Amino acid sequence: MEKQALNFEIKKIDKKTGARLGVMHLPHGDVETPVFMPVGTQATVKSMTPEELKEEVKSHIILSNTYHLYLRPGHELIREAGGLHKFMNWDRNILTDSGGFQVFSLGDLRKITEEGVEFRSHLNGSKHFISPEKSMEIQNALGSDIMMAFDECAPYGASYDYVQKSMRRTTRWAKRCKEYHKNTQNQALFGIVQGGFFKDLRKESAKELAKLDFPGYAVGGISVGEPKEEFLDILRYTTPLLPENKPRYLMGVGSPDYLIEAAISGIDMCDCVMPTRMARNGTALTHFGQVNLLNACHAKDFTTLDKECDCYTCKNYTKAYIRHLFKAKEILGARLLSIHNLRFLVNLMENVREAIKQDSLLEFREEFYKKYGYEIM
Amino acid sequence: MEKQALNFEIKKIDKKTGARLGVMHLPHGDVETPVFMPVGTQATVKSMTPEELKEEVKSHIILSNTYHLYLRPGHELIREAGGLHKFMNWDRNILTDSGGFQVFSLGDLRKITEEGVEFRSHLNGSKHFISPEKSMEIQNALGSDIMMAFDECAPYGASYDYVQKSMRRTTRWAKRCKEYHKNTQNQALFGIVQGGFFKDLRKESAKELAKLDFPGYAVGGISVGEPKEEFLDILRYTTPLLPENKPRYLMGVGSPDYLIEAAISGIDMCDCVMPTRMARNGTALTHFGQVNLLNACHAKDFTTLDKECDCYTCKNYTKAYIRHLFKAKEILGARLLSIHNLRFLVNLMENVREAIKQDSLLEFREEFYKKYGYEIM
Numbered sequence: 001m002e003k004q005a006l007n008f009e010i011k012k013i014d015k016k017t018g019a020r021l022g023v024m025h026l027p028h029g030d031v032e033t034p035v036f037m038p039v040g041t042q043a044t045v046k047s048m049t050p051e052e053l054k055e056e057v058k059s060h061i062i063l064s065n066t067y068h069l070y071l072r073p074g075h076e077l078i079r080e081a082g083g084l085h086k087f088m089n090w091d092r093n094i095l096t097d098s099g100g101f102q103v104f105s106l107g108d109l110r111k112i113t114e115e116g117v118e119f120r121s122h123l124n125g126s127k128h129f130i131s132p133e134k135s136m137e138i139q140n141a142l143g144s145d146i147m148m149a150f151d152e153c154a155p156y157g158a159s160y161d162y163v164q165k166s167m168r169r170t171t172r173w174a175k176r177c178k179e180y181h182k183n184t185q186n187q188a189l190f191g192i193v194q195g196g197f198f199k200d201l202r203k204e205s206a207k208e209l210a211k212l213d214f215p216g217y218a219v220g221g222i223s224v225g226e227p228k229e230e231f232l233d234i235l236r237y238t239t240p241l242l243p244e245n246k247p248r249y250l251m252g253v254g255s256p257d258y259l260i261e262a263a264i265s266g267i268d269m270c271d272c273v274m275p276t277r278m279a280r281n282g283t284a285l286t287h288f289g290q291v292n293l294l295n296a297c298h299a300k301d302f303t304t305l306d307k308e309c310d311c312y313t314c315k316n317y318t319k320a321y322i323r324h325l326f327k328a329k330e331i332l333g334a335r336l337l338s339i340h341n342l343r344f345l346v347n348l349m350e351n352v353r354e355a356i357k358q359d360s361l362l363e364f365r366e367e368f369y370k371k372y373g374y375e376i377m
Numbered sequence: 378m379e380k381q382a383l384n385f386e387i388k389k390i391d392k393k394t395g396a397r398l399g400v401m402h403l404p405h406g407d408v409e410t411p412v413f414m415p416v417g418t419q420a421t422v423k424s425m426t427p428e429e430l431k432e433e434v435k436s437h438i439i440l441s442n443t444y445h446l447y448l449r450p451g452h453e454l455i456r457e458a459g460g461l462h463k464f465m466n467w468d469r470n471i472l473t474d475s476g477g478f479q480v481f482s483l484g485d486l487r488k489i490t491e492e493g494v495e496f497r498s499h500l501n502g503s504k505h506f507i508s509p510e511k512s513m514e515i516q517n518a519l520g521s522d523i524m525m526a527f528d529e530c531a532p533y534g535a536s537y538d539y540v541q542k543s544m545r546r547t548t549r550w551a552k553r554c555k556e557y558h559k560n561t562q563n564q565a566l567f568g569i570v571q572g573g574f575f576k577d578l579r580k581e582s583a584k585e586l587a588k589l590d591f592p593g594y595a596v597g598g599i600s601v602g603e604p605k606e607e608f609l610d611i612l613r614y615t616t617p618l619l620p621e622n623k624p625r626y627l628m629g630v631g632s633p634d635y636l637i638e639a640a641i642s643g644i645d646m647c648d649c650v651m652p653t654r655m656a657r658n659g660t661a662l663t664h665f666g667q668v669n670l671l672n673a674c675h676a677k678d679f680t681t682l683d684k685e686c687d688c689y690t691c692k693n694y695t696k697a698y699i700r701h702l703f704k705a706k707e708i709l710g711a712r713l714l715s716i717h718n719l720r721f722l723v724n725l726m727e728n729v730r731e732a733i734k735q736d737s738l739l740e741f742r743e744e745f746y747k748k749y750g751y752e753i754m
Binding site: 042043044046047048049068072073077080081082087088089299300302316317318320321324325327328330331332334335 | 420421423424425445449450458459464465466676677679693694695697698700701702705708711
C-alpha cells in the first residue's frame with residue numbers, strides 16, 4: 001500500500017463513554033488524541049512564537065485559515081516561501097480549514113452555485129471565486145498536514161430544505177475535492193459531515209461521506225449559536241455515525257465543557273479561537289472558572305492566575321501585574337494570558353487522555369465541572 | 378567604608394578619543410559599559426518578556442519611568458508587590474528616571490515652584506505634586522538599582538535666563554534628593570547636569586553637582602530636538618566636565634550614530650524608546666540602514682532582516698513573513714522587530730566595547746557609518 005500522510009492508531013476506547021485515546025502519526029510528528037488545536041488564522045497564533053507554542057503551550061498541531069491566507073499574503077507567495085510551515089517557522093503539524101466557513105460568513109458578499117462560491121474580500125472588496133478545486137489548490141500550496149474538504153456550514157435556524165440541499169452539495173463538493181487532491185502522501189484530506197440540526201440529514205451525510213473513505217472526518221455546523229442541549233444532542237447523535245477507525249474532528253469548539261463533552265462522545269480533535277480572543281480581552285480560563293483581570297478586585301492580588309496551572313505565566317506573574325498590563329494597554333498582557341489560556345486547554349486534553357487511560361473520564365468530568373462551576377447536562 | 382549600591386570600575390580609557398571601557402557592579406549583577414539600556418516605561422519593555430531581554434537581547438539593565446508607575450499602578454502597590462523587580466519578574470538591574478522629564482513635558486498641565494511641580498495626570502486629569510523628596514520616596518518604593526535626581530529638562534530654544542534659573546533650581550533639588558535618599562547601600566542616586574545649550578551654564582552645573590559627590594552623573598537636556606551639530610558640540614563639551622571616576626549617563630539617546638558619538642565622547646550609559654517604538658511602526662535598524670517592512674519591495678523578500686545580526690528574529694524569519702505580520706496587524710510583528718531592534722543596539726555597544734579593547738574605535742565608527750549611510754561630523 002502507498003504511504004499515506006496520516007496513520008491513526010487507537011490505543012483504547014473507554015467502555016463507559018466511547019471516548020477514544022489515540023495517536024495521529026503525521027508528517028510533522030505524532031499527535032496524541034483527544035487534542036485541542038490552537039488557531040493561527042493569519043500564519044501566526046495571535047501574539048505567540050512557535051517556540052512558546054511548543055515549550056509553554058506544549059502543542060503538537062495548530063490550525064490555520066485558508067480564506068485569510070489566500071487573501072493575504074496569498075497562497076502563491078507562501079508556496080514560494082517554501083510552504084506555510086517554513087513561512088511561519090513552525091515545524092510541527094498544521095491543519096488548514098477549507099475557507100468555506102469564512103466565505104459563507106460573508107453573507108451578502110457571496111453567491112453560491114454548484115460550481116463554487118463567488119465572494120468579495122472583507123479586506124478590499126475585490127472579487128474572488130473559490131470552488132472545491134480552488135480550495136484544494138490553495139491548501140496544496142500551503143502544504144498543511146491535514147486539509148479540509150470545501151463545505152458549506154449552513155447557519156443555525158436554516159430550514160430542512162435548505163440544509164438538505166446544502167448538505168448534498170457539500171457531499172458532491174467533497175467528491176470533487178478528493179478527485180483533485182493528489183498529494184495524499186503528505187497531506188491528509190478530511191471530509192466534513194453537515195446536516196444541521198436534522199438527524200436524518202446528519203445520517204445521510206455521514207453515510208455518503210464514509211463511502212469516499214477519507215483519512216479523517218469532521219463534524220461541521222454545530223456550536224454555531226444553538227443552545228447547549230441541541231449542541232449535545234446533535235454531537236452525541238452524529239459522532240458515532242463517523243467511521244470508527246478514522247480521526248474525528250469537531251470544528252470550532254471551544255469552551256472547557258464542550259471539549260470534555262466532545263471527547264466523551266468520541267471526538268478526537270477540536271479547535272477554537274476563543275482562548276486567544278478571551279486572552280486579548282483580559283479574561284483567563286482557570287480551574288476555578290473564568291477570571292476577568294480588569295475587575296478591580298485583582299488590583300492588589302499578588303497571587304497567580306491558577307494555582308493548578310504549570311504555565312510560564314502562572315510560574316512568574318501575579319494577577320496584580322497582569323491586570324496592570326491590561327490597564328496600561330501593554331502587549332505583554334495579551335501574551336501572558338494567551339500562553340495561559342492555550343496551555344489551559346491543551347492541558348485539559350492531556351488530563352482527559354489520562355482519565356481515559358485510568359478509566360475515570362466521567363469522574364474527571366464531575367470533578368472538573370464542580371470546581372469550574374459547570375452543571376452536567 | 379560603608380557598602381554602596383554601585384561600584385564603577387574603569388578597565389581602559391581609549392587614548393585617541395577618551396572613550397571608556399568599564400563595569401558597573403550593581404545589586405542585580407554587573408553591567409559592562411558603554412551600555413544601551415532598553416526602556417520599560419510601564420514596568421514592561423513593550424511587547425517583551427524578561428527572558429527575551431536576557432536571552433535574546435542580552436540586556437543587563439533596563440530603564441523604567443517613575444512618572445508612569447507613580448500614576449499607574451502606583452508606587453505603593455509596587456512596594457506591596459515587593460518592589461519593581463519582583464512585580465515585573467526582572468532580576469537584573471533597573472534604572473528609574475526621576476519623573477521630571479515627563480512632568481515637564483505636560484506643558485500647560487503643570488506649575489513649577491521652588492518646592493516642586495504641581496501637575497495633572499495625562500490619564501485622568503487628577504492633580505498631583507512631585508517634589509524632589511516625593512521623587513525619592515517613589516523611587517525608593519520602586520526599589521530601582523539606580524535612581525535619578527529630580528530635575529528640570531529645559532526645552533530646546535529656552536532663553537539664557539530661563540535655563541540659568543532652571544539649572545540652579547535643579548542643583549538645589551539635587552541637594553534635597555541626596556538629603557532625602559537614605560538607602561544608598563541598595564540604590565545609587567545619580568545627579569543630572571543641565572544648562573541647555575549654554576556652555577558656561579553646563580560648566581557651572583557640572584561643577585556644583587560634582588561637589589555633591591553622587592555615585593554617577595547624567596547629561597540631561599540634549600537630544601531634545603536640536604540639530605546634530607549642536608548636539609555633538611554640547612555633548613563633546615559637557616562629557617569631559619563630569620567626574621572621571623563615575624559612570625556618565627546620556628539620557629534619551631538613541632540612534633546608532635548618537636550612541637557611537639556618545640561613547641567616543643566618554644559616555645558610559647544611554648537609553649531610548651526609539652528602537653521599540655520604531656519596531657511597533659514596522660521599521661528595523663540594520664547594519665545597512667533602516668528598513669521599513671511596510672514597503673512593497675519586501676513582499677517577496679525571503680531573506681532575513683540583517684545578515685550580520687545574531688538575534689532570534691534574524692535566525693528564524695524572513696522579511697516577507699514579518700511584512701505579512703505587519704500588514705495583517707499581528708502582534709508577533711511588533712515582537713519580532715522589538716527583539717531585533719533592541720538586540721541591534723545592545724550588540725552595537727558590545728561592538729563598541731570590543732573596539733575600545735582593540736584600540737580601533739574610530740575605525741569601527743568609520744566602517745559602521747559607511748555601511749549604514751551616516752556621515753562623520
